[in-house]
Amino acid sequence: xxxxxxxxxxxxxxxxxxxxxAVSAWPMTLAALAEQTGLSRRTIExxxxxxxxxxxxxxxxRVPTSGYAGRPARRYELRAExxxxxxxxxxxxxxxxxxxxxxxxxxxxxxxxxxxxxxxxVTLDDAAALVLEALDDAGGSADRLRAGAVASGGAIDDxxxxxxxxxxxxxxxxxxxEQLRRRIRMPWFADNDTNLGALAERWRGVAGDHDNVVWAIxxxxxxxxxxxxxxxxxxxxxxAGEIVEARSMxxxxxxxxxxxxxxxxxxxxxxxxxxxxxxxxxxxxxxLAEVDEFVENIASILITLSWTIAPSLIVxxxxxxxxxxxxxxxxxxxxxxxRAPAVELRATSLGRDAALIGAVKLxxxxxxxxxxxxxxxxx
Numbered sequence: 105x106x107x108x109x110x111x112x113x114x115x116x117x118x119x120x121x122x123x124x125x126a127v128s129a130w131p132m133t134l135a136a137l138a139e140q141t142g143l144s145r146r147t148i149e150x151x152x153x154x155x156x157x158x159x160x161x162x163x164x165x166r167v168p169t170s171g172y173a174g175r176p177a178r179r180y181e182l183r184a185e186x187x188x189x190x191x192x193x194x195x196x197x198x199x200x201x202x203x204x205x206x207x208x209x210x211x212x213x214x215x216x217x218x219x220x221x222x223x224x225x226v227t228l229d230d231a232a233a234l235v236l237e238a239l240d241d242a243g244g245s246a247d248r249l250r251a252g253a254v255a256s257g258g259a260i261d262d263x264x265x266x267x268x269x270x271x272x273x274x275x276x277x278x279x280x281x282e283q284l285r286r287r288i289r290m291p292w293f294a295d296n297d298t299n300l301g302a303l304a305e306r307w308r309g310v311a312g313d314h315d316n317v318v319w320a321i322x323x324x325x326x327x328x329x330x331x332x333x334x335x336x337x338x339x340x341x342x343x344a345g346e347i348v349e350a351r352s353m354x355x356x357x358x359x360x361x362x363x364x365x366x367x368x369x370x371x372x373x374x375x376x377x378x379x380x381x382x383x384x385x386x387x388x389x390x391x392l393a394e395v396d397e398f399v400e401n402i403a404s405i406l407i408t409l410s411w412t413i414a415p416s417l418i419v420x421x422x423x424x425x426x427x428x429x430x431x432x433x434x435x436x437x438x439x440x441x442x443r444a445p446a447v448e449l450r451a452t453s454l455g456r457d458a459a460l461i462g463a464v465k466l467x468x469x470x471x472x473x474x475x476x477x478x479x480x481x482x483x
Protein backbone atom coordinates (compact mmCIF):
# COMPACT_ATOMS: atom_id res chain seq x y z
CA UNK A 105 0.00 0.00 0.00
CA UNK A 106 2.84 2.36 -0.83
CA UNK A 107 1.81 5.96 -1.44
CA UNK A 108 -1.05 5.84 1.08
CA UNK A 109 -0.94 7.86 4.30
CA UNK A 110 -1.51 6.18 7.65
CA UNK A 111 -5.14 7.31 7.81
CA UNK A 112 -5.88 5.75 4.42
CA UNK A 113 -4.06 2.55 5.35
CA UNK A 114 -6.10 2.27 8.55
CA UNK A 115 -9.33 2.83 6.62
CA UNK A 116 -8.45 0.07 4.15
CA UNK A 117 -7.44 -2.32 6.93
CA UNK A 118 -10.62 -1.54 8.85
CA UNK A 119 -12.72 -2.12 5.74
CA UNK A 120 -10.99 -5.42 4.96
CA UNK A 121 -11.65 -6.58 8.52
CA UNK A 122 -15.31 -5.56 8.33
CA UNK A 123 -15.70 -7.34 5.01
CA UNK A 124 -14.26 -10.55 6.44
CA UNK A 125 -16.72 -10.43 9.34
CA ALA A 126 -19.61 -9.60 7.01
CA VAL A 127 -19.14 -12.61 4.75
CA SER A 128 -18.56 -15.04 7.62
CA ALA A 129 -21.55 -17.05 8.78
CA TRP A 130 -19.94 -17.55 12.19
CA PRO A 131 -18.09 -15.45 14.78
CA MET A 132 -14.38 -15.14 14.03
CA THR A 133 -11.32 -15.23 16.26
CA LEU A 134 -8.35 -12.90 16.09
CA ALA A 135 -6.26 -15.68 14.56
CA ALA A 136 -8.85 -16.44 11.87
CA LEU A 137 -9.21 -12.76 10.98
CA ALA A 138 -5.46 -12.32 10.79
CA GLU A 139 -5.15 -15.34 8.50
CA GLN A 140 -7.99 -14.27 6.21
CA THR A 141 -7.01 -10.60 5.91
CA GLY A 142 -3.23 -10.99 5.92
CA LEU A 143 -2.96 -8.40 8.70
CA SER A 144 -0.99 -8.85 11.91
CA ARG A 145 -2.77 -9.89 15.10
CA ARG A 146 -1.86 -6.59 16.71
CA THR A 147 -3.31 -4.60 13.80
CA ILE A 148 -6.49 -6.70 13.88
CA GLU A 149 -6.76 -6.24 17.66
CA UNK A 150 -6.52 -2.44 17.40
CA UNK A 151 -9.05 -2.35 14.57
CA UNK A 152 -11.51 -4.56 16.43
CA UNK A 153 -11.26 -2.42 19.57
CA UNK A 154 -12.23 0.63 17.53
CA UNK A 155 -15.04 -1.23 15.73
CA UNK A 156 -16.47 -2.46 19.03
CA UNK A 157 -16.39 1.08 20.38
CA UNK A 158 -18.09 2.40 17.22
CA UNK A 159 -20.85 -0.20 17.44
CA UNK A 160 -19.98 -2.13 14.27
CA UNK A 161 -18.71 -5.27 16.02
CA UNK A 162 -19.57 -7.22 19.15
CA UNK A 163 -17.01 -9.15 21.19
CA UNK A 164 -18.67 -12.35 22.32
CA UNK A 165 -18.18 -14.19 25.60
CA ARG A 166 -15.18 -16.47 25.58
CA VAL A 167 -16.09 -20.15 25.31
CA PRO A 168 -13.66 -22.79 26.62
CA THR A 169 -12.58 -25.36 24.04
CA SER A 170 -12.76 -29.00 25.05
CA GLY A 171 -9.28 -30.46 25.53
CA TYR A 172 -7.58 -27.05 25.43
CA ALA A 173 -6.14 -25.80 28.71
CA GLY A 174 -5.24 -22.28 27.59
CA ARG A 175 -7.31 -19.13 27.71
CA PRO A 176 -10.28 -19.23 25.32
CA ALA A 177 -9.87 -17.22 22.12
CA ARG A 178 -11.52 -13.83 21.73
CA ARG A 179 -14.39 -14.05 19.25
CA TYR A 180 -16.01 -11.25 17.27
CA GLU A 181 -19.20 -10.87 15.27
CA LEU A 182 -20.43 -8.15 12.93
CA ARG A 183 -23.45 -6.21 14.16
CA ALA A 184 -25.17 -6.42 10.80
CA GLU A 185 -28.01 -4.18 11.97
CA UNK A 186 -25.61 -1.28 12.62
CA UNK A 187 -26.13 -0.17 9.01
CA UNK A 188 -29.45 -0.59 7.21
CA UNK A 189 -30.55 -0.63 3.57
CA UNK A 190 -33.96 0.13 2.07
CA UNK A 191 -35.63 -1.58 -0.88
CA UNK A 192 -38.82 -0.51 -2.63
CA UNK A 193 -40.94 -2.22 -5.30
CA UNK A 194 -43.51 -0.19 -7.21
CA UNK A 195 -46.28 -1.79 -9.28
CA UNK A 196 -49.23 -0.15 -11.00
CA UNK A 197 -51.41 -0.68 -7.94
CA UNK A 198 -49.25 -0.89 -4.83
CA UNK A 199 -45.85 -0.31 -3.30
CA UNK A 200 -43.85 -2.52 -0.93
CA UNK A 201 -40.78 -1.64 1.10
CA UNK A 202 -38.34 -3.62 3.21
CA UNK A 203 -35.44 -2.73 5.46
CA UNK A 204 -32.43 -5.07 5.49
CA UNK A 205 -29.19 -5.26 7.41
CA UNK A 206 -25.80 -5.38 5.69
CA UNK A 207 -26.01 -9.16 5.40
CA UNK A 208 -29.20 -8.79 3.41
CA UNK A 209 -31.50 -10.08 6.15
CA UNK A 210 -34.91 -8.39 6.02
CA UNK A 211 -35.72 -6.86 9.39
CA UNK A 212 -38.73 -4.70 8.62
CA UNK A 213 -41.39 -4.32 5.95
CA UNK A 214 -44.46 -2.29 4.96
CA UNK A 215 -47.03 -2.28 2.15
CA UNK A 216 -49.76 0.01 0.90
CA UNK A 217 -51.99 0.63 -2.11
CA UNK A 218 -51.00 3.54 -4.30
CA UNK A 219 -53.11 6.66 -4.38
CA UNK A 220 -52.38 7.62 -8.00
CA UNK A 221 -49.92 5.52 -10.02
CA UNK A 222 -50.27 7.81 -13.03
CA UNK A 223 -48.80 10.64 -10.95
CA UNK A 224 -45.10 9.82 -10.41
CA UNK A 225 -44.60 12.46 -7.73
CA VAL A 226 -47.49 11.23 -5.59
CA THR A 227 -46.35 7.64 -6.07
CA LEU A 228 -42.79 8.44 -5.03
CA ASP A 229 -44.13 10.31 -2.00
CA ASP A 230 -45.99 7.12 -1.08
CA ALA A 231 -42.83 5.06 -1.61
CA ALA A 232 -40.72 7.32 0.62
CA ALA A 233 -43.35 7.31 3.36
CA LEU A 234 -43.47 3.51 3.18
CA VAL A 235 -39.70 3.25 3.66
CA LEU A 236 -40.09 5.13 6.94
CA GLU A 237 -42.94 2.78 7.95
CA ALA A 238 -40.72 -0.22 7.22
CA LEU A 239 -37.90 1.42 9.17
CA ASP A 240 -40.24 1.82 12.12
CA ASP A 241 -41.25 -1.82 11.78
CA ALA A 242 -37.55 -2.72 11.92
CA GLY A 243 -37.07 -0.66 15.07
CA GLY A 244 -34.38 1.32 13.27
CA SER A 245 -33.58 5.01 12.99
CA ALA A 246 -33.00 7.15 9.91
CA ASP A 247 -29.37 7.79 10.83
CA ARG A 248 -28.63 4.08 10.31
CA LEU A 249 -29.95 4.04 6.74
CA ARG A 250 -27.03 3.94 4.30
CA ALA A 251 -28.59 3.36 0.86
CA GLY A 252 -31.70 2.25 -0.97
CA ALA A 253 -32.79 0.72 -4.26
CA VAL A 254 -36.08 0.77 -6.09
CA ALA A 255 -37.60 -1.85 -8.41
CA SER A 256 -40.03 -0.69 -11.06
CA GLY A 257 -41.45 -1.78 -14.37
CA GLY A 258 -40.20 -0.43 -17.67
CA ALA A 259 -36.91 0.09 -19.44
CA ILE A 260 -34.61 1.69 -16.86
CA ASP A 261 -31.16 2.84 -17.93
CA ASP A 262 -27.88 2.53 -16.03
CA UNK A 263 -28.55 5.83 -14.24
CA UNK A 264 -31.97 4.76 -12.98
CA UNK A 265 -33.97 6.84 -15.47
CA UNK A 266 -37.17 5.30 -16.85
CA UNK A 267 -36.81 5.42 -20.62
CA UNK A 268 -40.00 3.64 -21.58
CA UNK A 269 -42.98 2.16 -19.77
CA UNK A 270 -45.72 0.25 -21.53
CA UNK A 271 -49.26 1.73 -21.47
CA UNK A 272 -48.16 5.15 -20.12
CA UNK A 273 -45.73 7.96 -20.94
CA UNK A 274 -46.09 9.80 -17.63
CA UNK A 275 -43.15 8.01 -16.05
CA UNK A 276 -40.79 8.45 -18.99
CA UNK A 277 -37.76 10.53 -18.02
CA UNK A 278 -38.31 10.11 -14.28
CA UNK A 279 -34.93 9.76 -12.55
CA UNK A 280 -35.89 7.34 -9.80
CA UNK A 281 -32.71 7.59 -7.66
CA GLU A 282 -32.68 11.38 -7.82
CA GLN A 283 -36.36 11.66 -6.94
CA LEU A 284 -36.07 9.33 -3.94
CA ARG A 285 -32.85 11.03 -2.80
CA ARG A 286 -34.82 14.29 -2.54
CA ARG A 287 -37.23 12.60 -0.17
CA ILE A 288 -34.79 10.47 1.85
CA ARG A 289 -31.26 11.85 1.87
CA MET A 290 -29.00 8.93 1.01
CA PRO A 291 -27.72 7.19 -2.13
CA TRP A 292 -30.43 5.49 -4.18
CA PHE A 293 -30.24 3.09 -7.11
CA ALA A 294 -32.88 1.66 -9.46
CA ASP A 295 -33.47 -1.15 -11.91
CA ASN A 296 -36.26 -3.03 -13.63
CA ASP A 297 -38.15 -5.41 -11.36
CA THR A 298 -37.47 -8.51 -13.47
CA ASN A 299 -33.75 -7.71 -13.64
CA LEU A 300 -33.79 -7.56 -9.86
CA GLY A 301 -35.78 -10.79 -9.71
CA ALA A 302 -33.00 -12.48 -11.65
CA LEU A 303 -30.34 -10.95 -9.42
CA ALA A 304 -32.19 -12.11 -6.32
CA GLU A 305 -32.72 -15.62 -7.65
CA ARG A 306 -29.01 -16.14 -8.20
CA TRP A 307 -28.22 -14.66 -4.77
CA ARG A 308 -30.83 -16.28 -2.56
CA GLY A 309 -33.06 -18.42 -4.80
CA VAL A 310 -32.98 -21.37 -7.18
CA ALA A 311 -30.43 -19.98 -9.65
CA GLY A 312 -27.35 -20.06 -7.44
CA ASP A 313 -25.80 -22.82 -9.54
CA HIS A 314 -26.22 -21.04 -12.90
CA ASP A 315 -24.47 -18.07 -14.53
CA ASN A 316 -26.69 -17.54 -17.57
CA VAL A 317 -30.26 -17.12 -16.39
CA VAL A 318 -33.56 -15.70 -17.60
CA TRP A 319 -36.09 -14.75 -14.94
CA ALA A 320 -39.50 -14.58 -16.62
CA ILE A 321 -42.85 -13.14 -15.70
CA UNK A 322 -45.47 -14.00 -18.32
CA UNK A 323 -49.23 -13.63 -18.63
CA UNK A 324 -51.01 -10.53 -17.42
CA UNK A 325 -47.61 -8.92 -16.91
CA UNK A 326 -44.67 -9.73 -19.12
CA UNK A 327 -40.96 -9.12 -18.74
CA UNK A 328 -37.59 -10.82 -18.57
CA UNK A 329 -34.58 -10.35 -16.34
CA UNK A 330 -31.42 -11.58 -18.02
CA UNK A 331 -28.16 -12.59 -16.37
CA UNK A 332 -25.13 -13.26 -18.56
CA UNK A 333 -22.09 -14.62 -16.73
CA UNK A 334 -23.84 -13.70 -13.50
CA UNK A 335 -24.31 -10.02 -14.33
CA UNK A 336 -27.55 -8.27 -15.30
CA UNK A 337 -27.75 -7.56 -19.02
CA UNK A 338 -29.67 -4.32 -19.53
CA UNK A 339 -28.94 -3.57 -23.16
CA UNK A 340 -29.47 -0.16 -24.74
CA UNK A 341 -31.27 2.16 -22.30
CA UNK A 342 -32.32 -0.82 -20.19
CA UNK A 343 -34.45 -2.27 -22.99
CA ALA A 344 -33.25 -5.86 -22.72
CA GLY A 345 -36.07 -8.14 -21.62
CA GLU A 346 -38.90 -5.66 -22.26
CA ILE A 347 -40.55 -8.10 -24.63
CA VAL A 348 -43.98 -6.71 -23.82
CA GLU A 349 -43.01 -3.96 -26.29
CA ALA A 350 -42.08 -6.49 -29.02
CA ARG A 351 -45.20 -6.66 -31.17
CA SER A 352 -43.94 -9.68 -33.08
CA MET A 353 -44.03 -11.80 -29.90
CA UNK A 354 -47.38 -13.11 -28.61
CA UNK A 355 -47.01 -11.52 -25.18
CA UNK A 356 -50.37 -9.77 -25.13
CA UNK A 357 -52.58 -12.41 -26.69
CA UNK A 358 -53.62 -13.98 -23.36
CA UNK A 359 -52.97 -11.18 -20.84
CA UNK A 360 -56.68 -10.86 -20.04
CA UNK A 361 -57.41 -14.57 -19.74
CA UNK A 362 -58.26 -15.51 -16.13
CA UNK A 363 -55.45 -18.07 -15.92
CA UNK A 364 -52.95 -15.39 -16.97
CA UNK A 365 -53.97 -13.25 -14.00
CA UNK A 366 -51.49 -15.21 -11.88
CA UNK A 367 -49.09 -12.35 -12.63
CA UNK A 368 -51.59 -9.53 -12.16
CA UNK A 369 -50.75 -6.84 -9.59
CA UNK A 370 -54.42 -6.95 -8.50
CA UNK A 371 -55.08 -9.43 -5.64
CA UNK A 372 -58.67 -10.05 -6.76
CA UNK A 373 -57.53 -11.11 -10.22
CA UNK A 374 -54.83 -13.37 -8.76
CA UNK A 375 -57.49 -15.10 -6.66
CA UNK A 376 -59.54 -15.75 -9.81
CA UNK A 377 -56.49 -17.24 -11.51
CA UNK A 378 -55.76 -19.50 -8.56
CA UNK A 379 -59.36 -20.68 -8.72
CA UNK A 380 -59.02 -21.61 -12.38
CA UNK A 381 -55.88 -23.64 -11.66
CA UNK A 382 -57.63 -25.35 -8.76
CA UNK A 383 -60.41 -26.31 -11.19
CA UNK A 384 -57.82 -27.62 -13.64
CA UNK A 385 -56.27 -29.78 -10.92
CA UNK A 386 -59.75 -31.17 -10.24
CA UNK A 387 -60.10 -32.14 -13.91
CA UNK A 388 -62.44 -29.37 -15.12
CA UNK A 389 -62.20 -29.60 -18.92
CA UNK A 390 -62.80 -25.88 -19.54
CA UNK A 391 -60.12 -24.90 -17.03
CA LEU A 392 -57.71 -27.45 -18.51
CA ALA A 393 -58.26 -25.96 -21.97
CA GLU A 394 -57.48 -22.49 -20.56
CA VAL A 395 -54.29 -23.83 -18.99
CA ASP A 396 -53.27 -25.48 -22.25
CA GLU A 397 -53.69 -22.18 -24.09
CA PHE A 398 -51.56 -20.42 -21.46
CA VAL A 399 -48.89 -23.12 -21.64
CA GLU A 400 -48.76 -22.82 -25.43
CA ASN A 401 -48.21 -19.07 -25.08
CA ILE A 402 -45.49 -19.47 -22.44
CA ALA A 403 -43.74 -22.19 -24.44
CA SER A 404 -43.72 -20.15 -27.65
CA ILE A 405 -41.90 -17.34 -25.86
CA LEU A 406 -39.47 -19.62 -24.06
CA ILE A 407 -38.62 -21.48 -27.26
CA THR A 408 -37.55 -18.17 -28.80
CA LEU A 409 -35.48 -17.37 -25.73
CA SER A 410 -33.83 -20.79 -25.73
CA TRP A 411 -32.56 -20.23 -29.28
CA THR A 412 -31.56 -16.56 -28.86
CA ILE A 413 -30.34 -15.83 -25.34
CA ALA A 414 -29.77 -19.57 -24.79
CA PRO A 415 -29.60 -19.49 -20.99
CA SER A 416 -28.87 -22.63 -19.01
CA LEU A 417 -31.82 -21.87 -16.71
CA ILE A 418 -35.18 -20.12 -17.02
CA VAL A 419 -36.98 -19.23 -13.79
CA UNK A 420 -40.72 -18.58 -13.80
CA UNK A 421 -41.74 -15.93 -11.27
CA UNK A 422 -44.03 -13.01 -10.58
CA UNK A 423 -46.89 -15.30 -9.51
CA UNK A 424 -46.37 -18.20 -11.94
CA UNK A 425 -44.77 -20.10 -9.07
CA UNK A 426 -48.20 -20.35 -7.42
CA UNK A 427 -49.21 -22.87 -10.10
CA UNK A 428 -45.79 -24.43 -10.69
CA UNK A 429 -47.13 -27.95 -10.18
CA UNK A 430 -49.47 -27.47 -13.14
CA UNK A 431 -47.34 -25.28 -15.40
CA UNK A 432 -43.83 -26.68 -15.14
CA UNK A 433 -44.44 -30.25 -16.40
CA UNK A 434 -46.60 -28.99 -19.27
CA UNK A 435 -44.16 -26.27 -20.36
CA UNK A 436 -41.23 -28.71 -20.13
CA UNK A 437 -43.11 -31.16 -22.33
CA UNK A 438 -43.89 -28.42 -24.86
CA UNK A 439 -40.21 -27.43 -25.02
CA UNK A 440 -39.17 -31.06 -25.55
CA UNK A 441 -41.77 -31.51 -28.29
CA UNK A 442 -40.40 -28.42 -30.03
CA ARG A 443 -36.86 -29.85 -29.78
CA ALA A 444 -35.71 -26.69 -28.05
CA PRO A 445 -32.27 -26.62 -26.38
CA ALA A 446 -32.25 -28.46 -23.05
CA VAL A 447 -32.72 -25.35 -20.92
CA GLU A 448 -33.56 -26.15 -17.31
CA LEU A 449 -36.87 -24.76 -16.09
CA ARG A 450 -37.61 -23.92 -12.44
CA ALA A 451 -40.07 -21.83 -10.42
CA THR A 452 -38.83 -19.06 -8.17
CA SER A 453 -38.39 -19.88 -4.49
CA LEU A 454 -38.64 -16.21 -3.49
CA GLY A 455 -42.31 -15.56 -4.21
CA ARG A 456 -43.38 -11.95 -4.54
CA ASP A 457 -40.35 -10.77 -2.58
CA ALA A 458 -38.02 -11.49 -5.51
CA ALA A 459 -37.74 -7.91 -6.77
CA LEU A 460 -37.36 -6.55 -3.23
CA ILE A 461 -34.59 -9.04 -2.43
CA GLY A 462 -32.91 -8.12 -5.70
CA ALA A 463 -33.15 -4.43 -4.79
CA VAL A 464 -31.43 -5.19 -1.46
CA LYS A 465 -28.69 -6.98 -3.40
CA LEU A 466 -28.35 -4.05 -5.80
CA UNK A 467 -27.95 -1.60 -2.90
CA UNK A 468 -25.41 -3.89 -1.23
CA UNK A 469 -23.40 -4.28 -4.43
CA UNK A 470 -23.39 -0.56 -5.21
CA UNK A 471 -22.62 0.43 -1.62
CA UNK A 472 -20.14 -2.36 -0.89
CA UNK A 473 -17.12 -0.09 -1.15
CA UNK A 474 -18.80 2.55 1.01
CA UNK A 475 -19.78 0.05 3.69
CA UNK A 476 -16.74 -2.20 3.67
CA UNK A 477 -14.12 -0.33 1.68
CA UNK A 478 -12.15 -1.36 -1.40
CA UNK A 479 -11.17 -4.94 -2.05
CA UNK A 480 -7.39 -5.03 -1.74
CA UNK A 481 -5.27 -8.02 -2.80
CA UNK A 482 -3.36 -9.80 -0.10
CA UNK A 483 0.42 -9.47 -0.30
